[in-house]
């Protein structure tokens with residue numbers, strides 16, 4: 001039975017993924033909130049282990065990895081799924097929020113990797129959950145989220161090139177998925193469920209490519225939009241945002257585009 005560590009197992013995609021993997025593997029789920037982790041443990045039974053860990057802190061990773069070693073749970077697959085999204089760009093840059101996003105979405109996985117690389121067996125898989133926002137800011141109103149996912153994506157590319165004969169590094173790019181993270185007032189037609197996203201991760205685990213995109217249709221649309229001039233791209237993205245995310249605040253620059 002494979003041993004799989006999932007960060008962000010208390011909610012959304014990570015929680016759904018943990019439940020799907022349990023019949024075939026031992027899963028160690030990590031998140032900050034204890035109650036949803038204990039509820040998940042109750043649902044999944046003895047093949048699921050949980051730890052309340054703040055992955056944005058290196059000391060918490062050290063404690064977790066010591067705990068994994070003591071429990072003889074050296075993972076064959078690590079899925080860096082935990083992430084946060086916050087609006088760190090309002091009247092000005094809210095740097096505390098930006099730092100928190102970077103600490104969680106970018107440094108968090110690196111703290112973990114630094115401890116795992118000397119510990120795990122060859123051919124261990126490391127999977128980063130990135131976003132279509134890594135290519136060009138799309139639906140997120142702030143600046144930190146897209147930057148953190150770009151940084152994570154490039155870090156995984158570098159790790160893949162450095163360690164390709166020893167370890168497996170994969171990056172999964174998600175478009176809009178219906179989870180507690182997304183705050184659509186109503187959901188656009190191409191939005192997928194956490195169940196579909198978790199199924200996609202399982203297919204990626206079994207496959208041999210480095211990069212995966214889901215939903216592919218949205219990826220193709222965004223790839224075409226990226227070829228357009230920035231101003232036109234902004235205009236189209238803004239109108240989609242306004243249509244489906246009525247609650248998100250308009251930035252002054254966006255108001256200009258809206259008035260075109």
Ligand SMILES: NC(=O)c1ccc[n+]([C@@H]2O[C@H](COP(=O)([O-])OP(=O)(O)OC[C@H]3O[C@@H](n4cnc5c(N)ncnc54)[C@H](OP(=O)(O)O)[C@@H]3O)[C@@H](O)[C@H]2O)c1
Nearest residue numbers: 008010011012013031032033054055082083174177179181
């Ligand atoms: N939903 C989308 O549309 C979408 C699109 C592209 C990419 N993604 C990515 O998919 C991943 C999963 O997101 P989701 O949509 O499933 O969101 P979600 O339901 O909000 O889940 C996020 C998970 O991350 C955990 N987490 C956040 N900060 C943490 C920290 N400091 N330490 C430990 N765990 C932490 C949360 O648990 P606690 O709060 O209990 O700590 C939660 O379990 C994220 O990386 C996200 O960026 C999502």
